[in-house]
Structure formats: C-alpha cells, structure tokens
Amino acid sequence: MPAQPCNRERRNVVTNNGSTVLTLSGAITGPDASAFVLNSTGSVTVSPTGTTTFNITGTPARLGFNSATLTVTDATSGFSNSIPPSIYGYPQAPTVTPGSITFSPAKLGVQSAPRTIAISAPNGDPVSFVYTSGSPYPGTDFAVSFGTCATQTPCQVTVTFTPSQTGPESANYTVRDLVTDEQSSMSLQGTGVSDRSHCRVLRLRLRREISARPRSLRR
Structure with missing residues (x-):
C-alpha cells in the first residue's frame, strides 16, 4: 500500500x-x-x-x-x-473524481440527467459515505446511488438532482476508507428555479442571441 x-x-x-x-x-x-x-x-x-x-x-x-x-x-x-x-x-485517502458536482439550474420537481463520480481507494478498499452538511437538510433533493462502493473500489456513484424549493441547494459527504479510516470529501450543488424565473432566464438568453445577430436577420 x-x-x-x-x-x-x-x-x-x-x-x-x-x-x-x-x-x-x-x-x-x-x-x-x-x-x-x-x-x-x-x-x-x-x-x-x-x-x-x-x-x-x-x-x-x-x-x-x-x-x-x-x-x-x-x-x-x-x-x-x-x-x-x-x-x-500515512495511507492514501480515497480518490474522488470529481470531488464536486454542480448541476444546472432546474425547475421544481424536474429531475436532472444523472451525473457520475468515480471513487478509488488503495488496494481496492471499500468506502462508506456519511452525509455531513447541506441545505436543505438532509439533502434529499440529491438522489445518490453508491453502487458497489461498500464492498470494493474502484466504483461509481450516480447522482441526480430534483429541486423541491427555489434557490441554491447543497449536500456534502465524507468518503471514508473502511480499512485505513482515511477520509476525503464529496460535495453536490444545484439550484431550483420556478417556472417564472426559468422563463425569465430563457427570455434573457433569447435577447442575447437576437442582439448578437446581424441586423438583417433580426426580423
């Protein structure tokens, strides 16, 4: 090791x-x-x-x-x-790649596309995940599937985000090697937006696109 x-x-x-x-x-x-x-x-x-x-x-x-x-x-x-x-x-801590994921703003109740995080540890050690902090507590808007990480590494963690409120959300985890007890961290972020604010963002994007076009194409 x-x-x-x-x-x-x-x-x-x-x-x-x-x-x-x-x-x-x-x-x-x-x-x-x-x-x-x-x-x-x-x-x-x-x-x-x-x-x-x-x-x-x-x-x-x-x-x-x-x-x-x-x-x-x-x-x-x-x-x-x-x-x-x-x-x-000291033993090497588990490797978390990427260590942080930020989801694109999503409408309330709409699930994002899944994202994956690769986990590895020395000698293929298994790892555990402990929720440490986040908002809103306990971070249930982030659905996390830990795959085979509890029995062996390398493994993959799959995460989706389904906001239940407007504004920024987060969930932070400690990733612990079950053999050496060395630790790393994993963090998730996302933002929930209402239908109205989502439409406002789309309108702003459309205005920017139109303003960037030549005048002859703005009809």
Missing part, C-alpha cells in the same frame, strides 16, 4: 563552537535513507562561532515510521555528529 505523498523540510543548524575553521559535509544513511534528501551537497566552510544549515526534505517511502541518520563530518579533524530525521507515512 503506497504512503500518502507529503513533503516536510527540516532545518538542522550546526554551530562551530571551536577555535578552528571547520570543513563540513553531510550524508544520509539508515533503513529509510531513500525517504530523505539532503538539500546541500559538497563541503561547507564554517568559521569559529559561525553556523551553517543542513536542510533535509522528507517524503515517506513506506507506511509507518520512516527513519534515517544525518551524519555531519569535519574533513580536517574527522569528528562527526549525527542527527536522526524521521517522518511518518
């Missing part, structure tokens, strides 16, 4: 507390060395009381705790010191 992609940078400040100039270089080793990148290469000269910074970017290479060792060595004395960088790899 792949780890959730996330990058974190850690700044490691090294101070020269001695009386001689240090020539420092850094190297990353350890069981998860591939999860870390040292953002500076070559040697760095540090005067007495001076400082330098070794920046590390961590990207989980596997699930769970990823650890390594940053060793900073002085080329002149051979003295070295170690810093243990670490990062935690």
Whole structure:
C-alpha cells in the first residue's frame, strides 16, 4: 500500500563552537535513507562561532515510521555528529473524481440527467459515505446511488438532482476508507428555479442571441 505523498523540510543548524575553521559535509544513511534528501551537497566552510544549515526534505517511502541518520563530518579533524530525521507515512485517502458536482439550474420537481463520480481507494478498499452538511437538510433533493462502493473500489456513484424549493441547494459527504479510516470529501450543488424565473432566464438568453445577430436577420 503506497504512503500518502507529503513533503516536510527540516532545518538542522550546526554551530562551530571551536577555535578552528571547520570543513563540513553531510550524508544520509539508515533503513529509510531513500525517504530523505539532503538539500546541500559538497563541503561547507564554517568559521569559529559561525553556523551553517543542513536542510533535509522528507517524503515517506513506506507506511509507518520512516527513519534515517544525518551524519555531519569535519574533513580536517574527522569528528562527526549525527542527527536522526524521521517522518511518518500515512495511507492514501480515497480518490474522488470529481470531488464536486454542480448541476444546472432546474425547475421544481424536474429531475436532472444523472451525473457520475468515480471513487478509488488503495488496494481496492471499500468506502462508506456519511452525509455531513447541506441545505436543505438532509439533502434529499440529491438522489445518490453508491453502487458497489461498500464492498470494493474502484466504483461509481450516480447522482441526480430534483429541486423541491427555489434557490441554491447543497449536500456534502465524507468518503471514508473502511480499512485505513482515511477520509476525503464529496460535495453536490444545484439550484431550483420556478417556472417564472426559468422563463425569465430563457427570455434573457433569447435577447442575447437576437442582439448578437446581424441586423438583417433580426426580423
């Protein structure tokens, strides 16, 4: 199972507390060395009381705790010191495509054409859907069919919109991986219009179309 992609940078400040100039270089080793990148290469000269910074970017290479060792060595004395960088790899959240759907304005009581949303999760994990918010509550103007998502992914969600009131409506869901408990979101929007306002919109569109025609065709 792949780890959730996330990058974190850690700044490691090294101070020269001695009386001689240090020539420092850094190297990353350890069981998860591939999860870390040292953002500076070559040697760095540090005067007495001076400082330098070794920046590390961590990207989980596997699930769970990823650890390594940053060793900073002085080329002149051979003295070295170690810093243990670490990062935690979390499972990937379910993928919801598209994450949001907006239906065209529809007359009250008239069902829209169905729209589909593709759901996938790592290893084909099943997912659940929990209604979290919306208007009007509980978002029943959006008819949602979850297909086979409760048993496996990838799967498809089918949604239709039948407004029962004028104005904007919405329904928001949490999509949860039933194996890893990682979560994503899915949101639905639509607008209900009365017959009168719907006709007004059509008239405005017609006026725009007529005004865009050449004068010879406006009869």
